[in-house]
Amino acid sequence: MADAVARLDLMNAFADTYRRRHFVDEHYDLADGYLQTTLSDDQHMPLRFFVDYNNAWWFEIVTGVDVPAVGYDPDSDSGFIVLDIRYDTQTLRAMQHVHFGESTINRIRTYASGSFFTRSHPLVELDAAGNTFWLETGYRMDESVAAAQAFLDSPRGREFGSTEPTARPVERIRTNLEAFTAG
Numbered sequence: 001m002a003d004a005v006a007r008l009d010l011m012n013a014f015a016d017t018y019r020r021r022h023f024v025d026e027h028y029d030l031a032d033g034y035l036q037t038t039l040s041d042d043q044h045m046p047l048r049f050f051v052d053y054n055n056a057w058w059f060e061i062v063t064g065v066d067v068p069a070v071g072y073d074p075d076s077d078s079g080f081i082v083l084d085i086r087y088d089t090q091t092l093r094a095m096q097h098v099h100f101g102e103s104t105i106n107r108i109r110t111y112a113s114g115s116f117f118t119r120s121h122p123l124v125e126l127d128a129a130g131n132t133f134w135l136e137t138g139y140r141m142d143e144s145v146a147a148a149q150a151f152l153d154s155p156r157g158r159e160f161g162s163t164e165p166t167a168r169p170v171e172r173i174r175t176n177l178e179a180f181t182a183g
Helices: 004-020 047-061 114-118 122-134 141-153 155-162 167-182
Strands: 034-037 064-073 078-087 090-100 105-112
Touching (some): 004 064, 004 078, 047 105, 122 141, 122 155, 122 167, 141 155, 141 167
Parallel strands (some): 034 105
Antiparallel strands (some): 090 105
16 A cells, blocks of 8 residues: 555655756656656657656746646545646646656656647747657657757747747757757
């Protein structure tokens, strides 16, 4: 039987990483865990990729994440988190259903509206562009980083990098991508 207090503590720590916009490795089963999302045809995204992608790209684009609810159900040994993800004036509402390994999160199922990414707002458009290579390159970090760098060097990427509100996020993303290629 799982320790309900420990599970809820892990869910609250997971929520806090969303609020701080930076995931930490120790919360996840990085060897075998995965995420499924309604935005990518139910493919299994390895949690190692999920953590690195979000820290390098996605958290630099979103302007804030509110967590209105988090919980744990001992009967199913699963948790949930409700997310209000802000892109400046636009808010994506999402939910994640979480399953656990012995002491870490090992599966996450994300529910969010794909139509949100058709909105006309520069931060949403930058994230939507990124989804095409981050979420559709087979979750291989080297290929995704190279695709991200190529996109940022393209005319559209340079446009994002030269105008607000996307210029500062693009600058931070470039720095994060350089760290992947240097290491």
